[in-house]
Amino acid sequence: MHLSQVDLNLFVVLEAIYREGNITRAGQQLNLTQPAISHALKRLRDLLKDPLFIRRGAHMVPTPFTRNMIDQVRQALQILEVNVSEGRKFDPMHTRRNFHISLWEYVESMSLPTLLRRLQREAPEMSITTARVKRKDLEPELGSGSLDLAIEVPMTTSERIHQKWLLRESFVVMARAGHPEISGTLDLDTYLAQPHAQVSSRRYGPGLVDVELSRLGLRRNVVLRCQNNFVAGNCSSEKLHRCVLPFNCDENVF
Numbered sequence: 001m002h003l004s005q006v007d008l009n010l011f012v013v014l015e016a017i018y019r020e021g022n023i024t025r026a027g028q029q030l031n032l033t034q035p036a037i038s039h040a041l042k043r044l045r046d047l048l049k050d051p052l053f054i055r056r057g058a059h060m061v062p063t064p065f066t067r068n069m070i071d072q073v074r075q076a077l078q079i080l081e082v083n084v085s086e087g088r089k090f091d092p093m094h095t096r097r098n099f100h101i102s103l104w105e106y107v108e109s110m111s112l113p114t115l116l117r118r119l120q121r122e123a124p125e126m127s128i129t130t131a132r133v134k135r136k137d138l139e140p141e142l143g144s145g146s147l148d149l150a151i152e153v154p155m156t157t158s159e160r161i162h163q164k165w166l167l168r169e170s171f172v173v174m175a176r177a178g179h180p181e182i183s184g185t186l187d188l189d190t191y192l193a194q195p196h197a198q199v200s201s202r203r204y205g206p207g208l209v210d211v212e213l214s215r216l217g218l219r220r221n222v223v224l225r226c227q228n229n230f231v232a233g234n235c236s237s238e239k240l241h242r243c244v245l246p247f248n249c250d251e252n253v254f
Contacts, residue, residue: 007043008080009040010040010043010044010047011044011073011076011077012030012077013026013030013032013037013040013041013044014041014044014052014066014070014073015070015073015074015077016029016030016037017037017041017053017060018053018062018066018070021059021060021061022058022059022060023037023038023041023060024058041053048065050063050065050066051063052065052066053066092122092123092126093122093123093124093125094125095123095125095126096125096126097126097127098126098127098128098129099126099127099128099129099148099149100128100129100130100131100146100147100148100149101128101129101130101131101147101148101149101150101151102130102131102132102133102138102141102147102149102150102151102152103130103132103150103151103152104132104151104201105132106229107151108130111151112130115128132201133147133150135152135155138150138152138155138157139157139158139161142161143160143161151166153208171209173186173191174233175194181193181194182194188218191220192213192218192219192220192221194221195221195222195223195224196220196221196222196223196224197222197223197224197225197226197232198210198222198224198225198226198232199225199226199227199228199229199232200225200227201227210222
């Protein structure tokens with residue numbers, strides 16, 4: 001028997017009859033007529049292949065089958081009731097739920113320690129799972145509920161996705177000490193004349209720096225595209241010895 005074939009309201013009726021020991025009183029508790037209660041009981045009997053209750057005068061005596069499963073039925077109904085109630089009113093202190101968040105390693109290392117300390121105080125039974133979801137998949141996953149939150153660069157989404165600025169960060173340019181072309185100050189022409197390292201988790205496509213440069217009709221010379229700021233900052237080959245690195249890099253502004 002598949003769960004899709006079962007009307008869960010029938011188990012509400014079952015629990016009420018068990019608790020009240022009487023069909024009429026069960027109907028009063030559920031605001032249902034006696035015929036409606038009797039009809040629900042008949043359906044459940046047919047479904048479970050058991051009498052469920054034996055009538056003795058006005059009293060309904062549960063069968064062994066019913067006695068064996070009533071605790072599990074009550075537990076399942078209580079879980080459903082609690083979840084429905086929590087859906088209406090979110091109570092962090094008593095919420096037992098795992099939330100899925102999409103963010104980068106940089107944001108993860110910056111935000112998770114503070115977030116976990118706050119959860120320990122205000123939502124001790126809550127848990128979180130973090131992962132990096134591709135930008136093209138963010139809206140579908142947020143819309144379906146498989147993802148609860150994403151911390152990303154500003155991007156175009158439909159009206160069903162709510163967005164809010166979390167923080168703004170400025171870019172700085174990093175270069176090795178003693179770089180022959182940079183001495184204290186850096187103008188745009190000198191910046192563009194240098195080989196650049198670009199940090200990105202994607203294989204292709206411009207970063208935020210490139211997008212802004214293209215608005216001005218400009219383009220930089222990217223000789224290294226890698227996934228990690230540490231790697232980009234420690235490249236020591238001759239070709240990259242004069243590289244400049246916009247930091248926090250293309251992926252790390254949100």
